[in-house]
Amino acid sequence: EYSNELWNRGFSQAADNVYAANDSVHNHGDPLHLNYDNVKDVHAWAFRRTAYQIKRISDLFKNIFGYENVGLWKRVRPILAGQTDKPHVIMTGLDYLNTQYGSPSIFLHGVAVAPYMTLGKYRTWSNLTTDQVLDILNSSMQRFLPEQGWSQQAPLGVHGIYAAWYNLAMYAYEGGTDTSSGCQDCSFEAKINATRHPRMIDICKTYLNGWYRFGFEIFNWYVAGAGDIELSGTWNLLEDMRQETLIDTTNMFNSTSPVAQLPRPAPKLNAIDQIRHSSVEISFGIAIPSMNFNATNFMNHQVPYPDADLRSLKLNSTFHYPLRIHQPLIRLNLTVYVAGNSGILEASINNQQFIQIQTPKTVNTTVFQATPLIQFNFNQT
Structure with a gap:
């Protein structure tokens, strides 16, 4: 990995990348051709620099590991990541590679984004009920379904089309439920209850089913293991590994244990298990x-x-x-x-x-x- 979320201005590495791109263009003769079209946009240069770095990583692996082992559907699969709600981040990088170095599929296996369900404009509300949290997450999830099409309001559809245009696979490098951004302690009790509520099963099933109906590849749930629900978020699939039911864990606790009060299996884990055993037909396009x-x-x-x-x-x-x-x-x-x-x-x-x-x-x-x-x-x- 070159770095994490270089598009994310909340991270210092995003500013470092912008600085490096600007320095390359203005002080070093633009050797990477970041300003090949005289766009005069330092952020576009930065997105292009990120694309160049994954191409460079691809080239390094080819030189050492063998060309036949690196690239599309090969053992080493370089992936360019971007921002879910702003497809132009990845589009800018792919167009740059295509113009300056050849088809991106020569260097890359795919692209990736992080499509989180969020509380959106309600994230700072302190009096949400459990049902309201679930309703908001369900509404947030709907925009990630194939039925939303490929307009400006449907960023996954836009990403999917551009990935297909360049013959690249599409991945979720992260995804899941983000209930902490904006205000960690707002409506915290409702967030806990929503995570444990049976409605969460269908919300997550629809969410993941939609992802695969696009024809996309692996969805990496953040976080796939167990962890306590904290102010920092309700990210985990389950709170305790003993909420698992595909193997018998009942001999690992008794009726007075805290885990005995939790749903088994955990709703999010239940949804993933059902998706794993289902057949999904592509319905996008x-x-x-x-x-x-x-x-x-x-x-x-x-x-x-x-x-x-x-x-x-x-x-x-x-x-x-x-x-x-x-x-x-x-x-x-x-x-x-x-x-x-x-x-x-x-x-x-x-x-x-x-x-x-x-x-x-x-x-x-x-x-x-x-x-x-x-x-x-x-x-x-």
Whole structure:
């Protein structure tokens, strides 16, 4: 690991990274090409520097451990981590690698974020009830489900699309319930009771089921072991290892022991055990075949979108769309309807098979006409 959460301004290493990026650009001739596009944004330089460091780690492992052992689905799997609610952190790093060094999948195995359920705007309330804490966590969890789509309000969907664009896997380097951020002792008793409440089972099951319905990889629960509920948070899966029921622990305590008063199994652990033994089907993206979908439903779009169509596009405007394809081998036919002046339209799938066509000119911007057919051969193995 190069460092922890270099995007997080609450940590000193984030400031160190910004300083190092700024120093590299201004005082050392920008050897890493952090300002290759003259963006003049020191934070963008810092995100790019983080991406460079994981590429460097990948290169070091390749040189010592062997190229055949490092990379996508290999023994050593470099991963670029970012911030859940701000997809541009990872997107900036991946685009930098792609522009300066080649496809990120040459160096990386995947990307990772930390999607926590939180109390949000209620985090400083001191009089929350147990049910209110559970309701708020349930509402927070809903935004991490595939049904939320891939708009600006759906950061997991945006991350998922950009990872797929670069043929990378998606992980949760951390995740779970964050009830302490903002005010540790606010409504503390309600937080304790919510952690032990049966409703927590379904909240966590829905949360994890949603993660895997995106098609994402391992979710690392923080914290996976046992620990007391403290002001610093209700992070742990269970409070006592003897809350486990997959093995018989009843001979490890008696009816007067504190653990005897706790739910067995612990609600969060119960949820994870059920997910482990369930089958999850991917449900994220535009199901293919599809006869029609609106181009305004692109990755990171506004909600609501201000127009019924994409209009007044700037040169080199780029739009990403998630396609859900279950068949391993298909030919994908794409037809785009355009209006107005003629131009060049380029389409691609997973950062490959770039195809350009000349779009037709129509009478005006309200009269639409089909472009020439674009065909992709898609082989998902």
